[in-house]
Structure formats: C-alpha cells, structure tokens
Amino acid sequence: MGERADITFKTTGSKWLLPVSEYLGFPLDQVNFLACQLFALGAAFWFRLYLSPSHANPLVRHAVAALLGIAFLIFCFGWYSAHILTVVVASYLIIIKADINNVHRYSMVTAMGYLTVCQVSRVFIFNYGVLSTDFSGPLMIVTQKITTLAFQLHDGMCKKSEQLFPEQRALAINVRPSLIEYLSYNLNFMSVLVGPCSNYTEYIDFIEGRHISRRLRHHSGTCNGQNGYDKIPDPSPLNAVCRKLLICSGCMLFFLTVTRSLPITYNVDPHFVGHAPFLTRLTYAFFSIQAARPKFYFAWTLADAVNNAAGYGFLRMDENGKPSWDLISNLNILGIETATSFKTFIDNWNIRTGIWLKTVCYDRAPKHRLALTFILSALWHGVYPGYYFTFITAIPITMAARAVRKSVRHHIVGVRALKLGYDILTWASGTKICCVKGDCCHDRLNGAEIRIGNSLNDSGNANPRCASINSIPAGTSQTFVCNEMEGQYVNIVIPGRTESLTLCEVEVTGTNIARHGKATQSSVRLNGPPEKAIDGDRASIWNEGSCTHTNRESRPWWRLDLLRTYKINTVTITNRGDCCHDRLNGAEIRIGKSLNDNGNANPRCAIISSIAAGTSKTFACDLIEGQYVNIVIPGRKEYLTLCEVEVTGIESDDSFEHPYG
Template sequence: MDGNTNIAFKTTGCSWLSPVSDLVGVPLDQVNFIACQVFGLAAAFWFRLYLNPKHASIEIRHAVAALFGASIIMFCFGWYAVHIFILVLACYGIMLKASLHNVHRYTMIASVGYLTLCQVCRVFIFNYGILSTDFSGPLMIITQKITTLAFQMHDGMCRKKEDLMEDQRRLAVHSKPSLLEYLSYNINFLSVLVGPFSNYKDYVEFIEGQDAHHKLRRVKASSPQQNGWDRVPEPSPVRPVIKKLIVCVGSLLWFFIITKAFPITYNVDPHFISEASFFSRLAYAFISIQAARPKFYFAWTLADAVHNAAGFGISGVDNRGEVSWDLVSNVHIWQIETATSFKSFIDNWNIQTGLWLKSVCYDRAPYYRTPLTFVLSAIWHGLYPGYYFTFITAIPITFAARAVRRTFRHYFLSSRQLKFCYDVVTWAATQLTICYTVMPFLLLAVEPTMQYYRSMYFHVHIISILAMILLPSKPRGSKTESPARHSNNNVKED
C-alpha cells in the first residue's frame, strides 16, 4: 500500500472487525460504520425500554446518549475523533462567552471554518474519496446542530416574537443548555455518525419523554376530528422500524446487484463517449444515477430507524389517522422517484439538510436567498470541485424551472389527460436534469466533470439560461412575495 492508503486505514479507528472486512471484501471503515449503526439500533430499543423517562432521570438519559455517541465515534475514527470534541467544546465556549446578539454569527464562522479546515486535510492530505466514512461526516452533522441551536438561541433570547416566523417561534430556545445537554444533543449515539439533523427543542422533548404528547396534542388542537390523541399510550415504533429496515435490506441488495454493474465513471470513459450516441449516453447517465441512489437510501433510512427505535421521530398524525414517524426522516423515496419538478426532488432528498439550509440561510438572507443557500450547501459538503459544479449549476436550473412552471403549467390543468401528459413530460425532464446536475457531485474532479459536460454539449446549462432570459420570472400582475410565504418549504420554487 502507498502512503495515502496507510494513512486512510489508520483513520478507520478500531481494527477488531478486520477479519469481517477481509471476508466480505468491504473496506474496514464501512464495516465499522454498519456495525456501529446495528449497535445503535439495538441500543435504541434498550434506551427506550430500560431508560424510559418514567424509570430513568433526564440527566441519566442525556449522559448515556452522549457516552454511547462518544464511544461510537472513537471506535470508528480513533484519535481523529478529537476533532469532533474540539468543535463541540469550542462552540460551547462561544455560546457561554459571546454576546447573544452575535452568538449565531460567531458560531457559524467557527463551525463552518473548522469544518472547512478539516475538509482541506481530507482532500489534500488523506486523499479520501466520497464513499469513505471519515471523521468529516460527523463534523458536517454537528455543524448543522451547533449553528441551528445558536440561531434558535438568538431567536429566543434576542428577537421579538412578532419578528419571528411561525417555525422560528416554535423552535426558539429561551435559555442556554448545560454542558451535558449540549454534548447529548450534538454527539448522541442516534445521530452522531450519519445524522440526520434534528432541532434542539425536539431532541430535549424526546429526552424528557414529552415529544409524543406534544406532537399529538398539536394535531388535536388543529384538527377537531383527532380528539383524544394526547391521551393514548405512547405509540410503539416497532412497525415503522420494521418497514424501514425492509427498505434498508432492499437498498443494500440493489446496491450489490445493480449499482456495481453501472459505474458512474463509465459516463466519462473516452471509448464510450466516442462510440455511443448522445441518446445512449443520456440513457446510461440516467441508469447509473438511479443505481447510485440506494446507498444513500440505505444510510439515511437506517439512521431514521435507529431514531424511531428509541422512540424519537413522531411528527403527528397523517391523513389516514395513523401516527407518522417522519420527524427526522432524511429521504422520501417514492416522492424522489416520481418527482415532476426540480423543487420536489430537492424537498425530498436529504430533507433535514434542506431544513437546516432554510433555517440558517434562506429564511434569514435579505437578498439573493437561493444563490446564497446553494453556495452554503456547497461549502458545507466539502472542497471537491464537483460539489461546486453541482450547486452552481442548480442555481440557473432552479430559476428556469420556476419560469417554465409559471408560464406553461396552467395550460395543462383543464383535463385529466392533459395533466397526465404534463406530469410524464415533467417527470422525464426532472430526472434527466437531476442526472446532469448531480453527475459532478459523484465525479468530484474538474477534468471528468468538464469531460462529461462537453459530451452532453452543456445542453441543460444552455436551456436553463435561455429559459431565464426568454420566459417571465413571475406571472403578470403578481406581487413580490414575503419570506413568510415560504415558511414551510425548503429552497423555494413556486
């Protein structure tokens, strides 16, 4: 092995599972990741049954959650886990010492700055690829939590209620958390490896055993036909956990059977580009991107199941009168695969990151909200050029999609047949546009990205720019919208 390989191996932490890694032919860091998530799932059931708030104190629940989380990151990353502790403790110091009027700014600069520094090391020193489960992954999740809590403290302790949006009022934090609460929120075993991000107030309600009661009571208050939901016993998470584990198994099988047969890098194979027709290359891009998604479905759905197993994740009651366990869900697979607009895809992919971007950037930026949100997303993801190609490309596509929708959609609503045809066309356009947009995210480097875009004749860039120029950005007679208009969405498209 070369020097970079040796360094990368050392960062995988504990080597106890090396025989398993050798046996199944999966890198040790990924074996450790799966083992820790399986441990987290078992620990979550134990946490719910034996450390229930009725039997254990709040402090014990906080301490155990944080202790398990710290153990997991040390197992996975060895001494590189110190970066995670440095970031958490440094930002806790900022929270204690900084002015409440500026705590959100200082925290954002410190956390994103430290994350970026670690990602510089990740790219230029350790030479990690996108699939490596290195210590920067937990840092990304913790950055979301730290910054969101700082903004919510600023909302609750510095701003007037009438100046806040509805979600900001509900999630505002009115007192500084203790060190134990801060550690538990940031490094708890439920989310320390892969997330998803959750709001501090929701997490504290879960630890205190009040989350189910509060979520169901809110449904009762807003929907008279749901009377009595706040008086039922705490719902069991067994069924939603089993359903999500079935999705995980299916995603894993899809990955091993299908994904490896359609490697992303074949999109930029010189022989393939020179010999295959444009439509053949377009079809392969579509298939290879579809095949690449299940690994994300697996990781996010398993993380969601871990949260649910602990009793965390109730968002309310759905339209069928059943308890919904999607408070911290990071992906809606059906909505993604059937998305008929760029916005619909974004809103259902990496959902909690979208909510974080909305909370700390989109809702608060006075100008250029959509471009700034995409830029922050690119910085948060890392320093590979492919990330920036993806998110910068998404900016004109987002504006073009708005213009196309506003200009043409109403012509297809007069009959069911026309609406069906519109949905089919927009589904195909959305999926192909997504393929074009996210390809650099998977190729990472500049050269293969430009090679791919040249092979595609930059057609999505050209179409998007022409749509922005030729089509009206708003319908005639429309008024400028206030930010409150978008309070329940992610990165916006009307």
C-alpha cells in the same frame, strides 16, 4: 466493470472487524459504520425500554446518549474523531462566553470554517473523488446542529416574539443549554454518524419524556389533557421501525446486485473515457448515478429507524388513528423516484438538510436569499468541483424553471395528451408541472361543503360549515373565506347524492403572515406609525394606540413588505371605530412584487366599498403572488387610518427551493 480489487480504503478507526471486511469484500470503514449503526439499533430499543424517562432522570439519559455517540466516533474514526469533538467544544464555549447578540454569527463562522478546513484536508488524506465514510460526514451533521442551535438560541434570547415566524417562535431557545445537554444534542448515538439533524427543543422534549405527549396535544388542538392523550401509553414505534428495516433490506439487496455491477468510479476509468462513445458514456453515467441512490436510501432510512427505536421522531396520529414516525425522516423514496420536477426531487431528498438551509440562511438573508442558500450548500458539501458547478449553475436554472412554469404550464394542463407528455418529460428532466383537473367532470364539485372543526364524528363531516361550493370552472382554483374558524380537520364532502369526489389541490391558510413583515406608509401623523397596523391588536379606538394615521394628502398609501413571496389568500382590514370610518371607502388593496409607484401599481386584489366602524372585513385575493401588500386611496385627498391588517397566504414556489444534499 466490477470494483477494482486493488483499491485500498484507508481508515483511522478500529481494525477489530478487518477479518469481516476481508471476508465480505467491503471497505473496513464501511463495515465499521454498519456495525455501529446495527449496534445503535439495539441500543436504541434498550434506551427506550430500560432507560425511559420513567426509569431514569434526564441527566442519565443525556450522559448515556453522548457517551455512546463519542464511542462510535472513536471506533469509526480513531484520533480523527478529535476534529468533531473540538468543534463541538469550541462552539459550546462560544454560546456560553460570547455576546448573545452575535452568537449565531460566531457559531456559523466557526463551524463552517472548521468544516471547510477539514474538507480541504480530506482531499489530501483520502482518495479524492471517492465517496467514503470518512470523518467529514459526521462533521457535516454536527455543523448543521451547531448552527441550528445557535440561531434558535439567538431567536429566543434576542428577538421579540412578533419578530419571529411561527415555526421560529415554536423552536426558539430561551436558556443556554448545559454542557451535557449540548454534548448529548450534538453527539448522541442515534444521529452522530449519519444524522439527521433535528431541532434542539424537540430533542430535549424527547430526553425529558415530553416528546410524544406534546405533539399529541399540539395536533389535537388542546392543551389541558382533556383529550385523554395524557392517560394512554405512548404509541409504539415498532411497526415503523420494522417497515423502515424492510426498506433497508431492499436497498441493501439492490446495492449488492445492481449498484456493485455499475460502479460509479468506472465513469472516470481512463480506458472507458478514452475509447467509449460519448452517448455510451452519458448513458452509463445516468444509470450508474441512479443505481448509487440506494446507498443513501439505506443509510438515511436505517438512521431514521434507530431514532424511532429510541422513541424519537413521532410526528402525529394520522387520519386512521395510526402513529406516524416521520418527524425527522430524511427522504421520501417514492417521492424521489416519481418526481416530475427538480423542486419535487429536492423536496424529498435529504429533507433535513433542506430544512437546515432554510432555517439558518434562506429565512435570515436580507436579500439574494436563493443565491446565498445555494452557495452555503456548496460550501457545506465540500471541495468537490462538481458540487460547486452544480449549485452555482442551479441558481440561473432555478430562475429559468420558474419563468417557464409560469409562462408554459397553464397552456398544457388542460389537454390530457399534452399533460401526459409533459409529465413524462419533466419526470426525466426535472421541469415542473402542476396537476389540475381541467379535462372533465368539473361539475362533480357543485354543492360540495367545506367543513372545519376538531371533531371526527361522522369522519369530520359533522363539523361547522365554512362554505358551500356552488361551482368551480374546469381547471381553475377558487378561494373560500372561513372567517377564522378554528379546527384541526378540514373536510370537503358532497352531501345528499352518490358522486365521485375529485380534488386536484387543496390549500389551507390561516396564520397571519403580516405580523412578521415590515410596514411603511406615505406619511405619519399624530403618533400613528405604520407598524401599528400589524401589532396583532384589533383595537379600533384611536386613544387605545393601535391605529395608523397619515397626513391628509393625495393618494395616501400604506405598504406591508412580507419579506418573501407569497400567494395571498386573504387580506383582513379593521377599520377605525370612534370616527371617520368612511375615509376607507374606495380604497384599493394591491398585491405584487414591484415597488414601482411605491407598490401602488401592482395588481389589484379588491376595492373597499365600505367597512363598518370598528369592524373587520376580509377580502379574498385568489392567490395573487406578491411580496408587497398595499392599501391606497386613489383619486382624492384623504387621511388613511388602519387599525389592523392581517394577511394569510401560502409561501410561493419562488420563495424557497432548497439545494439538495
């Protein structure tokens, strides 16, 4: 079952390494690719040490990164590299010349359209069904970058800050890039062949020498340099690069010893298909597909190491004070191999492609987001029928998996034997289960404290206390309201006794997700539209212009559409301060996914007994899932006035399950 010796792998790139290819028995296109990546690794170290921001200005760094990337393209693909250069130049003309309000649409149509045409032509140019390093791979990466930049440029130049999600606001681009910046971002030697796709603002920070210092300040919670990070040398990526190269060596060894003995092409061998029993073919397909993964592990991990060697990809300092260089990592091998669910698998596989799909499609689509995201993923991957079958059928499969999760898993997690069997089953098949410590020892948490702050004194346990945990019943979750405490570190500590600390899940929410939603209400009176309750202003005096107002009517209501499904942690309401604060007495907060009765029939989070004039009150909603948050006054005629509504929560599993790459 070895590779057939008569297979000829076409290449339009350089033939300088043909003797090496013949000696090793590897296709020439793959030898060219590996040679470029190894050269890029050495060039990356040189780029960081001798062309650092302190030694060269950004223009020089941009030019060198782009020219090396273009040289790699020509070496690997010859004249076919013109396809990649053409779409990059055409897309730059779009962002410079086109109407800025439509630049993201034009860029998406151009890049995806050109990619699709090239993917179709690939069927006739290369061996259909053989995964080879042809030019469509870099073209797919460039398509991600072009569209990511276009959407983030539209965010920065066409949208108000309050219209953006926090991650969109942080990555928004406020000025059109210059030609050299655009070429460098799309064609730099570190990522031109195999990616990963990164964000334009982060790449510019890297080129201009702000990448590490900005992330250090961001994660320290300060921006005035007083944390000392501006005075110390940038952390070295050497350990991270060595670790990733060691992983690459292991993957290469596995490929040479196992993958090549289980060629995936044997699945379509006519003799094998015609004579082998079905179960034999199914078993071989399973193991040959599993054995093919290390090829991707090798390529993506080596690309990550190249970026790190150049000084790009710093994420943060971990809890042990060691630098983490996983900002643009494309996979988590351990997470993939131990995944007990389809979602866990795709969350750890081709991570940057999942982020791209979320950035340009899922977060933008007004409806049918899941279906549109799967369709875009299928188009991006190419014209292999298997991709279309996989991604289109994944839509109902994903919906079914969600339903099973919600109706089955809570019956299983409390029984150890059932849970173990379920974990094994889902590891093999891809159904999801959550881990909850419901089998014993729930009273260990009694008396534990939640502490939040920016200090690591006493390992963070000296920070201000949010709450004490009296008790949490076995296998359940409990929400604690921390009243907008600020801090980088969240500690859970059991003081005063010797104990084992076991936590099955900790979820922290703090960002006000209401700001990005859409508000409506039963009626509008006295220039009090519903949007004023999510304007970010807690001003409680009517004349300050920040409160809503309905007519006096039976069951007045106000509704917030969060635009996606969240597990709602808290709802904070600011009451009117100059008069009439008792109007809110008896109001109900309701959360759910239904618009029956305008959303007022959804599950109830809380009843508002009273909120003092001009003050804010927070209600814990115990992670009720929903897209709509309603505040309704039942049972009487009344005016409904709200001066601010703030919502925190965690994006639900139902919100996004990206199609893996």
